[in-house]
Amino acid sequence: MARVVVAIDCMGGDHGPRVTVAASIAAVDADPDLSIILVGLSDAIGTALQAAGRSEGDQLRVVHSPEVVAMDEPPASALRNKKKSSMRVAINLVKSGEADACVSAGNTGALMATSRFVLKTLPGIERPAICGVLPSVNGRTYMLDLGANVDCTPVQLLQFGIMGASLVGALEHVESPSVGLLNIGVEDIKGNDTVKQAAELMRLSGLNFYGNVEGDDIYKSTVDVVVCDGFVGNVALKTSEGLAQMLGIVLRREVNRNLLTRLAGLCSLPVMRAFKRTVDHRRYNGASLLGLQGVVVKSHGSADAFSFGFAIGRAVEEVRMGLAERISERVNLLQRGAA
Amino acid sequence: MARVVVAIDCMGGDHGPRVTVAASIAAVDADPDLSIILVGLSDAIGTALQAAGRSEGDQLRVVHSPEVVAMDEPPASALRNKKKSSMRVAINLVKSGEADACVSAGNTGALMATSRFVLKTLPGIERPAICGVLPSVNGRTYMLDLGANVDCTPVQLLQFGIMGASLVGALEHVESPSVGLLNIGVEDIKGNDTVKQAAELMRLSGLNFYGNVEGDDIYKSTVDVVVCDGFVGNVALKTSEGLAQMLGIVLRREVNRNLLTRLAGLCSLPVMRAFKRTVDHRRYNGASLLGLQGVVVKSHGSADAFSFGFAIGRAVEEVRMGLAERISERVNLLQRGAA
Numbered sequence A, B: 001m002a003r004v005v006v007a008i009d010c011m012g013g014d015h016g017p018r019v020t021v022a023a024s025i026a027a028v029d030a031d032p033d034l035s036i037i038l039v040g041l042s043d044a045i046g047t048a049l050q051a052a053g054r055s056e057g058d059q060l061r062v063v064h065s066p067e068v069v070a071m072d073e074p075p076a077s078a079l080r081n082k083k084k085s086s087m088r089v090a091i092n093l094v095k096s097g098e099a100d101a102c103v104s105a106g107n108t109g110a111l112m113a114t115s116r117f118v119l120k121t122l123p124g125i126e127r128p129a130i131c132g133v134l135p136s137v138n139g140r141t142y143m144l145d146l147g148a149n150v151d152c153t154p155v156q157l158l159q160f161g162i163m164g165a166s167l168v169g170a171l172e173h174v175e176s177p178s179v180g181l182l183n184i185g186v187e188d189i190k191g192n193d194t195v196k197q198a199a200e201l202m203r204l205s206g207l208n209f210y211g212n213v214e215g216d217d218i219y220k221s222t223v224d225v226v227v228c229d230g231f232v233g234n235v236a237l238k239t240s241e242g243l244a245q246m247l248g249i250v251l252r253r254e255v256n257r258n259l260l261t262r263l264a265g266l267c268s269l270p271v272m273r274a275f276k277r278t279v280d281h282r283r284y285n286g287a288s289l290l291g292l293q294g295v296v297v298k299s300h301g302s303a304d305a306f307s308f309g310f311a312i313g314r315a316v317e318e319v320r321m322g323l324a325e326r327i328s329e330r331v332n333l334l335q336r337g338a339a
Helices: A019-029 A041-051 A075-081 A084-098 A107-121 A154-172 A191-206 A215-218 A230-255 A259-267 A270-278 A303-318 A323-338 B018-030 B042-051 B074-082 B086-095 B107-118 B152-173 B193-204 B215-219 B230-255 B259-267 B270-281 B305-320 B323-338
Strands: A004-009 A036-038 A060-066 A101-104 A129-136 A138-142 A178-182 A210-212 A226-227 A287-290 A294-298 B005-007 B035-042 B060-064 B103-105 B129-138 B139-144 B178-182 B208-213 B224-228 B287-290 B295-297
Touching: A004 A138, A004 A303, A019 A036, A019 A041, A019 A060, A019 B086, A019 B224, A036 A084, A041 A060, A075 A107, A084 A101, A084 A107, A084 B152, A101 A303, A107 A287, A107 B295, A129 A215, A129 A230, A129 B074, A129 B230, A138 A154, A138 A230, A154 A191, A154 A226, A154 A287, A154 A303, A154 A323, A154 B230, A178 A191, A178 A215, A191 A210, A191 B060, A210 B060, A215 A230, A215 B230, A230 A259, A230 B005, A230 B129, A230 B224, A230 B230, A230 B270, A259 B005, A259 B259, A259 B270, A270 A323, A270 B035, A270 B230, A270 B259, A287 A323, A287 B193, A323 B139, B005 B018, B005 B086, B018 B035, B018 B060, B018 B287, B018 B305, B035 B042, B042 B060, B042 B323, B074 B107, B074 B178, B086 B193, B086 B295, B103 B305, B107 B295, B129 B215, B129 B230, B139 B152, B139 B215, B139 B230, B152 B178, B152 B193, B152 B287, B152 B305, B152 B323, B178 B215, B178 B230, B193 B208, B193 B323, B215 B230, B230 B259, B259 B270, B270 B287, B287 B323, B295 B305
Parallel strands: A004 A036, A004 A101, A036 A060, A101 A294, A138 A226, A178 A210, A178 A226, B005 B035, B005 B103, B035 B060, B103 B295, B139 B224, B178 B208, B178 B224
Antiparallel strands: A129 A138, A129 A287, A287 A294, B129 B139, B129 B287, B287 B295
16 A cells, blocks of 8 residues: 555644554554654653654654644634644645645644645635544444534535535445435425525535435434534534433443442443443544645544544545545536536 | 413324323322313314223313324414414413413424414513423533524524523522523634624623533533524434434344343343433423413423323423513513613
8 A cells, every 4th residue: 555644743632642642653553554753842752652662763753843732722823823833833744745644633723724724725615624423323424514614605515515425435435425414304494594505505416415414313324424514513513422421420320329230230341341332432533624635634632542543544544545636526526517 | 289270282292192191191190289171183082081091070171173283284384274273272272361381292393383473472582492401410401492493693592591591490499590602612702603792692681691601511510501593402402312312222232232241231220220210301301482471381292191291290380480470570680681
């Protein structure tokens, strides 16, 4: 396979190099055709490499950057004032062609703003979007936008559908992924004007458009791609996280109620482990910033090394499958078809 | 206690009189100060009464209505063409004062449109909203709007906050319920213009305004009331339903994998039962249509008798606590304060 080079923003996320470097080492060890450029404070990265008994080599290279974007820093401020941040330098490496992709667990807003500023959007794409993947009854569902665009036009929603379908085509090897438009009812008359017009555009676009879907369809494997604006997508995602956390807390509470319930909990451990494995959010880590001239993947800020590894894997796969070209092709084709 | 009369739309929901009549019988048996008017096709209601070995009496009265609103009927059509539907007649009974409240598991859109047309909104209220309740880590969270209003102005969101706080004050006996505004980040700069302006209004309103909350806060007991527009609220609710269903399916799949896992599942039954009891959506059934001159409660269409009983209970409690007056008072007070 062709060599892929990924630039890792080692300082991003809640845990920094401890997680990002450990995951990078595991990733290169598992893939001889992968090289990683570790970007960040070289001291901190050096310490993390040393802790793993490793040093720089063919597959692991360190690029020092003296600044760090804070997790709560406004994107505009990061863009203006942190030109030597690990995030910015990692994205610059994609721009210069030294790296094929960038992965960061840092500040989402700053990552999107910086990626957009440095890499630019693909020709024809109005707005980049964030696309994540969620477990569903019979597989997985891709959803976008997850928060980059609070207000969207019908054309932008159409483009999200095109980009999401391109991503599923690349990663899941599905010929013509089905696309659903998130709404509050399946009937055509439901929803606001933006959604109604977007449905009309999608219907005419040549996409494999399923029609309107509702919130529960995200987890029902109804479609491959669910399209919505970033406000709605972000709420749906966070609501899911909150519900899953609450169910976990309530279940633990019930298990710990007394000796008998603890024993019952112990007996069911193998089942619960298998269950958790299936729905483990760590396996779904890595949201793709779509519509850019380059591959950028955002990891959850709280990711551990196991989880961060999935984000790296996502980036590698997107590079190997030529995602940006696929999106460009589809946009040109479908927009020409719709015109 | 003062006698409460509730009109039940017996034909609404997926199961009709089989569920609605059974739940009504259980409700009057448990509460000697409750009377129920069973509205619908008298034959079908009679059959359901007979099946339970009951007949009309002091606490149970039948009012015949020859029409039924279909679950997928457009609200405007139901309003125009179904003037003798069980739903319409039940709401008419509230208007005429024969009943204090109406409960229906029927078509949500039709119920809202008909209630609004027949009962009218409270003075000062721009739009009625649907408020539901969800389990959270340390109690329950009320959320509105759940789908009546796809687009909302900042003033309408403020009024949702006022109405939600009134509901929590009445049902949970909380002096000054905390209200959060659903957004895609807690910082003031997050979200669209509508949400930003709504936050400003809420801050000045005299409400116990917590500030912005995110999707996961719904289940974290962060606030008593979560306010959002009906599009976002509906998606959050349906997404939660879908996730819960999927987790149930995946768990059952793991339990049924082989003899050993089935045994493990059997051992953990008491724990799982206690767990399910805590988060059982049936116990949270009953969404309040707020802002109307009268109490109307919407049950989930798929509710069983146990679940429908909670919706009846909600309606009775709202009547006893004088919900409509509480909302009017608060609206007058807060809007005067904000002016």
